[in-house]
Structure formats: structure tokens, C-alpha cells
Amino acid sequence: MAKNTKKPWQGRFKGKTNKFVEDFTSSINFDYRLAYYDILGSEAHSRMLNSIGILNNSELKKILSALKKVNKKIMNGDMKHNNSLEDIHMHIEHELIELIGDTAKKIHTGRSRNDQVATDVRMYVRDEILTILDDINELQKTIIKIAEKYSSSIIPGFTHLQVAQPVTFGFIMMAWFFMLERDKERFVMSFPNVNLCPLGSGAMSGSSHKLDRKFVSDFLMFDGITDNALDSVSDRDFIIEFISNSSLLMTHLSRFSEEIIIWNSTMYNFVDLDDQVCTGSSIMPQKKNPDVLELIRGKTGSIYGQLMNILTIMKSQPFAYNRDNQEDKPALFNCGDTIIKCLKAMNICLENLKLNESITKEAAKKGFSTATDFADYLVKKSVPFRDAHEIVGKTVAYAISKKLSLDELTVVEFKSFCKSIESDVYESLKVEGSVNSKKTFGGTSKKEVLRQIKKAKKLINAYEKG
Numbered sequence: 001m002a003k004n005t006k007k008p009w010q011g012r013f014k015g016k017t018n019k020f021v022e023d024f025t026s027s028i029n030f031d032y033r034l035a036y037y038d039i040l041g042s043e044a045h046s047r048m049l050n051s052i053g054i055l056n057n058s059e060l061k062k063i064l065s066a067l068k069k070v071n072k073k074i075m076n077g078d079m080k081h082n083n084s085l086e087d088i089h090m091h092i093e094h095e096l097i098e099l100i101g102d103t104a105k106k107i108h109t110g111r112s113r114n115d116q117v118a119t120d121v122r123m124y125v126r127d128e129i130l131t132i133l134d135d136i137n138e139l140q141k142t143i144i145k146i147a148e149k150y151s152s153s154i155i156p157g158f159t160h161l162q163v164a165q166p167v168t169f170g171f172i173m174m175a176w177f178f179m180l181e182r183d184k185e186r187f188v189m190s191f192p193n194v195n196l197c198p199l200g201s202g203a204m205s206g207s208s209h210k211l212d213r214k215f216v217s218d219f220l221m222f223d224g225i226t227d228n229a230l231d232s233v234s235d236r237d238f239i240i241e242f243i244s245n246s247s248l249l250m251t252h253l254s255r256f257s258e259e260i261i262i263w264n265s266t267m268y269n270f271v272d273l274d275d276q277v278c279t280g281s282s283i284m285p286q287k288k289n290p291d292v293l294e295l296i297r298g299k300t301g302s303i304y305g306q307l308m309n310i311l312t313i314m315k316s317q318p319f320a321y322n323r324d325n326q327e328d329k330p331a332l333f334n335c336g337d338t339i340i341k342c343l344k345a346m347n348i349c350l351e352n353l354k355l356n357e358s359i360t361k362e363a364a365k366k367g368f369s370t371a372t373d374f375a376d377y378l379v380k381k382s383v384p385f386r387d388a389h390e391i392v393g394k395t396v397a398y399a400i401s402k403k404l405s406l407d408e409l410t411v412v413e414f415k416s417f418c419k420s421i422e423s424d425v426y427e428s429l430k431v432e433g434s435v436n437s438k439k440t441f442g443g444t445s446k447k448e449v450l451r452q453i454k455k456a457k458k459l460i461n462a463y464e465k466g
């Protein structure tokens with residue numbers, strides 16, 4: 001590890017780098033993760049240098065075969081990290097020089113680590129987005145399955161965490177589907193901003209060699225090339241966008257976790273989580289805790305933290321590249337890793353989620369959840385809505401004083417609040433009646449939930465077809 005290797009930039013220096021400074025400035029212990037992209041970028045750059053006559057065919061052949069060997073060595077975990085070689089870019093260059101000597105020294109022609117790292121990171125983010133999109137898609141498919149299974153299962157809907165109106169479990173699941181669909185859309189929309197190739201921007205102002213940037217961009221499958229070298233090497237807004245989109249996704253996953261944790265609590269008992277996603281207590285033998293969901297909720301903090309981290313890294317940087325940017329990688333890697341794990345964890349929790357249907361239906365009857373339907377019933381009997389609201393409010397207060405639910409009142413009792421009430425009122429007080437009386441687009445009726453599921457399946461199909 002401590003071997004002091006000759007640095008590519010050593011020429012200008014007389015003195016040695018302080019050992020502590022060497023360790024302080026090194027990024028190899030995290031940016032080794034960019035190796036694959038760095039090698040790919042070097043291949044593209046070398047091929048391009050050959051196409052414009054800077055490398056001859058035999059030099060290119062040597063470089064390409066050496067790059068293959070270095071790649072294999074790194075993938076096998078055989079490349080030693082050395083802080084005196086700073087970062088992954090210098091490690092790879094060093095390995096190439098060890099293998100093919102002077103030919104390798106030509107590879108950095110027209111290239112700076114500034115445009116090199118910007119290219120690597122863009123390729124990394126691009127792949128992370130594609131993985132995350134697939135993982136969201138898988139989670140959405142699980143959600144659709146649950147929504148179909150429980151499309152007419154009644155559960156109370158809440159506002160202010162007080163029972164509000166009866167809904168179906170399928171309806172709630174589809175709400176999560178559409179939230180995740182917007183998360184997916186945000187990542188999709190950010191993709192074109194990431195997928196532009198900065199290589200060829202040099203240190204900050206371009207190159208005096210006639211580099212074929214389009215060649216490199218096509219080889220690396222970018223959509224096109226960036227327009228301004230200064231911007232290309234200095235901004236990390238595409239990482240900010242990635243972590244910002246991840247933060248919103250985590251907000252949704254955290255809320256979803258919280259919801260299930262509440263449903264799963266002993267007091268509610270609305271859902272059962274499978275044993276495989278719960279853990280026990282070291283002292284209380286009866287406990288089965290929803291730790292996976294709590295961790296998803298907890299890990300949201302680190303993603304929000306990384307958003308503040310990357311925003312702050314960028315906020316005061318003068319043009320162009322500054323070493324501050326090296327700190328973008330821990331933020332980015334932590335964010336991507338966490339998001340991917342949380343999406344998987346949520347999927348496993350949902351795959352085996354069981355709804356306790358009789359409990360949720362009973363709970364939906366509590367708290368006068370059909371009071372709005374009762375008011376709507378009065379409106380249909382030509383009572384103005386504001387008067388209906390008042391009549392229902394007084395009836396509810398009366399029922400509370402008698403410790404009865406609304407459907408336990410007699411028609412005579414009802415009539416004491418409003419003469420228009422007949423025995424058909426009981427139909428409007430039933431939870432199923434309430435759910436299926438909803439006629440609006442987007443509502444909780446079974447017909448509407450089935451429409452939402454149909455649309456969701458279309459969206460999934462469209463995504464999977466690309």
C-alpha cells in the first residue's frame with residue numbers, strides 16, 4: 001500500500017507530498033468503483049486518437065489489449081490501492097504503463113482527469129438511473145397484484161389520522177402506484193441531462209488537438225456531446241438532480257413504510273407482515289417488529305443528507321474544476337446504493353403482505369365514516385348541502401350520546417332531525433354502499449379502481465417495451 005509510486009504530475013515538483021496530505025487527497029478507496037467506466041472511456045479515447053492519427057494501429061492494439069488486462073486484474077480484485085496514486089484514473093494509467101511502457105503514456109493526449117472523471121460519473125449515473133427505473137417498475141408490479149387481490153376489500157380512509165371515509169385497499173395501493181409512477185417519470189426526464197458526453201473538454205477550455213468528440217460520444221453511447229468545456233468539467237447538476245429525484249422517491253417510500261407500520265401495529269392489526277421481513281426483541285419474547293420498513297424510513301435521512309451535501313459542495317465553486325468535486329462520489333454512491341436496497345426491501349415486504357379484511361372492514365364502520373354519504377343522501381332528498389351537513393352533525397352527536405352507531409338509530413329517531421329521512425337511509429350508511437356510490441373519475445369505487453389498474457398495466461407495458 002505505502003509504496004511511493006511516481007506521480008504523473010511529478011515533473012513540476014521538487015519536494016515529496018506530505019504523507020498525511022497524500023492520504024487526505026486520495027479518493028481511490030471510493031472511486032475504484034468507477035474503474036469499469038474509466039476503462040471504457042479510455043478505450044473510446046484511444047480509438048478516437050487512432051482515428052485522427054495520434055496513435056498508430058499497433059499502438060492502439062497494444063493499448064486495447066493492456067486495457068483488457070487491467071480490467072481483468074481490477075475485476076479479480078488484484079489491483080492494489082495506493083494513496084500516492086490518488087485516484088482510479090491514475091491507478092489505471094499506472095497499470096497501463098507497467099504493462100506497455102511508453103505507448104501507455106500517449107493515452108492521456110488531449111485529455112484531463114477533469115473531463116475524464118466527469119465522463120465516468122455521467123456513465124455511472126446513467127446506469128444507476130436504469131437500475132432504479134427497473135426496480136421501481138418491479139415494485140409497481142407487486143403493488144398492482146395487491147390492488148387486484150384486494151380491489152373490493154374495505155378499509156377506513158383517514159384524514160388527520162382520524163377515520164374519514166371508507167375506501168378499498170386496492171384504491172390505496174393504486175395511490176402508491178401513481179406516486180411511484182411520477183418518481184419513475186422524474187428519473188426518465190432527468191436522463192437526457194445526464195446522457196451527454198463531456199470527454200474532449202480537456203482541463204477546462206478544450207484541446208488544441210482536433211479531437212473527434214462525436215466519435216467518443218457514439219462509442220460510449222451518449223445521446224450527444226456537451227456544448228461548453230467550462231460547464232462540462234465543473235458542473236455536477238446532473239448528480240444534484242439524481243439525488244433530488246432520489247430524495248422524493250425516498251419521501252414516498254418512507255411515507256409508505258410509515259403507513260404499513262401503523263397498519264401493522266398491535267392497535268390496528270390491519271395487515272400482517274411476513275416473518276421473513278420482521279425481527280424479534282432480545283428481551284420481549286412476544287415481539288415481531290417491522291424493522292425493514294423502519295429502516296427504509298430511517299435511511300431517508302441519509303438521502304436527504306446527501307442532497308444537502310452535494311448542493312453545498314457545488315454552491316460556492318468558482319469556475320472551473322475544483323477538488324471539491326471529488327466529494328460528489330461518496331454522496332452519489334451512498335445515494336444510489338441506498339435507493340436500490342430500499343426499493344428491493346420494500347418489494348419483499350409487499351410481496352407477502354396480508355390484509356386482515358374482517359378487521360379493516362369493522363374498523364371502516366367506526367368513527368361515523370359514512371356521515372358524508374348520509375349528507376349526500378339528504379342532498380338527494382333536496383336538502384341543501386350546508387343544512388344536510390348540520391343535520392348529520394347533530395345526528396352524529398345524538399348517536400355518540402347514546403353510544404350507538406348511525407345505522408343503529410330508528411327511522412323515528414332519524415326523523416326527529418329531518419322529516420325527509422326514510423328507511424332507505426340505511427343503504428347509504430353501509431360501507432360497501434358508500435364505496436360503490438362514488439361516481440367520480442379517480443374515486444374509490446370498484447369500477448374506478450379496476451380502471452386505474454388497467455391504466456397502470458398499460459404504463460408498465462409501455463415501460464417494459466422501452
Ligand code: ARG
Nearest residue numbers: 027031087113114117325326
Ligand atoms: N479524483 C478527482 C475527482 O474525483 C479526479 C480529477 C482530479 N483533477 C485534478 N485536476 N486534480 O474529481
